[in-house]
Amino acid sequence: MKIRWLPALLILAVVAITVRLGFWQRDRAHQKEALEANITRYEHAPPAPVGAVPLPLADIEFHRVRATGRFMPENAVFLDNRPYNDQPGFYVVMPFKLAGGGYVLVNRGWLPRNTADRATIEPFATPAGDVTIEGIARADATRAFELGSGGSAPHQKIRQNLDVGAYARETGLPLQPFVIQQTSDDGDKLVRDWPAPTLGVERNYGYMLQWWGMAVAALAFGLFAARRAARKPSGA
Structure with a gap:
């Protein structure tokens, strides 16, 4: 052949x-x-403290963390198209000024949308003064599909997505390179029923x-x- x-x-x-x-x-x-x-193991480990020293994302992602400081509501960002139980709403993301210096973004939780006016943010509470929060370190505050980047333009209160590095440049805040997905309750009435990470x-x-x-x-x-x-x- x-x-x-x-x-x-x-x-x-x-x-x-x-x-x-x-x-x-x-x-x-x-x-x-x-x-x-490892994520399962991190869930049962003591929370790592977050301070002024930058923590590399690769070393801290999915770990439990604890931070003390105060929220900066004047710089809040509301991430759109984040439904919960089939109800439209936002994730409330806010800078957190750390007591020992430095800043970190916190995804505080879910807030329902005002059905009468999409641009109106429903009232929610923000603790005054220093508080201690706990949560999970994540690379971002979750990402939703968007065409182009118009829905995530700088200096908008309501956005589709939020990049940590871009927001640090926008605000001039020396942010940690991750977002704390808050799990502790501070009486603000925000929903923190976070979905498990899917890989x-x-x-x-x-x-x-x-x-x-x-x-x-x-x-x-x-x-x-x-x-x-x-x-x-x-x-x-």
Whole structure:
């Protein structure tokens, strides 16, 4: 049987690439499973103190944290399109001036939208003076889908998303590179029924199976084509 090297090499390349991509997705799934195990462990660990010294996001994300200071309601931002139990509302995000120096953003909780006037913010309480809060360190205050960046333009009270670095430049505040997702109650009537973090492990396993399925299909096609070529009469 005469082997056609170019088609054979192409099929082998496809098989090698798709198999490698399947292993890559498997490794990503294992990494996320390890992170999920760490998140569970962090939930039962003592809260880490947040102060003036910057804490790298990679070292603090998903950890329980505690901070003492005072809220800055004049710089509050309301993140739109954050429903809760099918009811429209906002996340209330506010800078927190730390007692020992420095600042950190706090996602204080969920606030229902005024159904009569979208631009009107329902009243809520903000503690005066120094308070101690606890929460979970997160990379951001959650992200919602938006087209372009018009919904997150600077100097707007109501926005779609809020980037920590961009907000630090906008306000001139030396913010920590993360957001505290507040879990402690300070009597403000905001809802803090936070959804558990989803890392999409099942999606990675699904992609793994898809890539390996493509590898099997490519190999089967190559063997089928080679068999047909072998059955052709010589000179046909």
